[in-house]
Amino acid sequence: MDFLGLSGKTILVMGVANRKSVAWFSAKTLEEAGAKVVYSVRSQERKETTAKLLKDRDVYLCDVERPEEIEALAEAVHRDHGKIDGIVHSIAFANYSEGFKPFHETKREDYLQATSISSFSLVEVANAFKPYVNERASVVAISISSLTITAENYGYMSPIKAALDSSVRYLAKSFSKDSQVRFNTVNPGTLKTSASAGIPGYLESYLFSEKLTFRKQALTTQEVANAVAFLISDRSSGMNGTSMVLDAGMGINYFDGEVVTLAMRPEEKKG
Numbered sequence: 001m002d003f004l005g006l007s008g009k010t011i012l013v014m015g016v017a018n019r020k021s022v023a024w025f026s027a028k029t030l031e032e033a034g035a036k037v038v039y040s041v042r043s044q045e046r047k048e049t050t051a052k053l054l055k056d057r058d059v060y061l062c063d064v065e066r067p068e069e070i071e072a073l074a075e076a077v078h079r080d081h082g083k084i085d086g087i088v089h090s091i092a093f094a095n096y097s098e099g100f101k102p103f104h105e106t107k108r109e110d111y112l113q114a115t116s117i118s119s120f121s122l123v124e125v126a127n128a129f130k131p132y133v134n135e136r137a138s139v140v141a142i143s144i145s146s147l148t149i150t151a152e153n154y155g156y157m158s159p160i161k162a163a164l165d166s167s168v169r170y171l172a173k174s175f176s177k178d179s180q181v182r183f184n185t186v187n188p189g190t191l192k193t194s195a196s197a198g199i200p201g202y203l204e205s206y207l208f209s210e211k212l213t214f215r216k217q218a219l220t221t222q223e224v225a226n227a228v229a230f231l232i233s234d235r236s237s238g239m240n241g242t243s244m245v246l247d248a249g250m251g252i253n254y255f256d257g258e259v260v261t262l263a264m265r266p267e268e269k270k271g
Helices: 022-032 044-049 067-081 108-132 157-175 202-212 221-232 257-270
Strands: 010-014 036-041 059-061 084-089 133-142 182-188 242-246
Touching: 010 022, 022 036, 022 084, 022 221, 036 067, 044 059, 059 067, 067 084, 067 108, 084 108, 084 221, 108 133, 108 157, 133 157, 133 221, 157 182, 182 221, 202 257, 221 242
Parallel strands: 010 036, 010 084, 036 059, 084 133, 133 182, 182 242
Antiparallel strands: none
């Protein structure tokens, strides 16, 4: 039984970087459900590094910092595939080449670049593809679970991801004027991805957050992909402008007994 009803649907997945990326797990899951997935990557270099992974698939180039490339992507996908049924936006970037700094020392150019790529690009993608998506298409963006948490080692990306979630709600409202296209986000907790591995102190944060989950087991990237497939499908037709948090209970388990005990041990030693 085709429970999700994705067989024969055409979905654009943006942002595959490697086999650990959320975009790749999402694309694989959509393909397993019978969807035709087409891909966009940011550069020729990325296309070459993912060639083995994406072999025999349609891969387009699109650097979302360049509005003309977004327009060209929409036209090319429509030319080759007609109207499509969904878009998965799994794109984020922040320039931490100088290391992490206090938030108030964030450079204007770094903040604006990260906002352009990680948040506003979704608005431009939606606008470019508006004539080329089916009436009941679904757009899903990948965000984060902890939008109200001041994670020091995530730098300025948390407020930018918050802007992404807000943009999704406004896109849902804007498109509702003349279509039934839906916009939602999947908001996962900490994951083992290549991108997260580059964040200083991430391993400690990952292990800490794992202890905060009810099940004492961190979220898997496959679980995120499963949620993406659900939101792309018509099975989630009642969800629009929604942020789906996936964190295995982490965000509501601050006073877990084991974690409290571990946190208080240094104080016990002092006494």
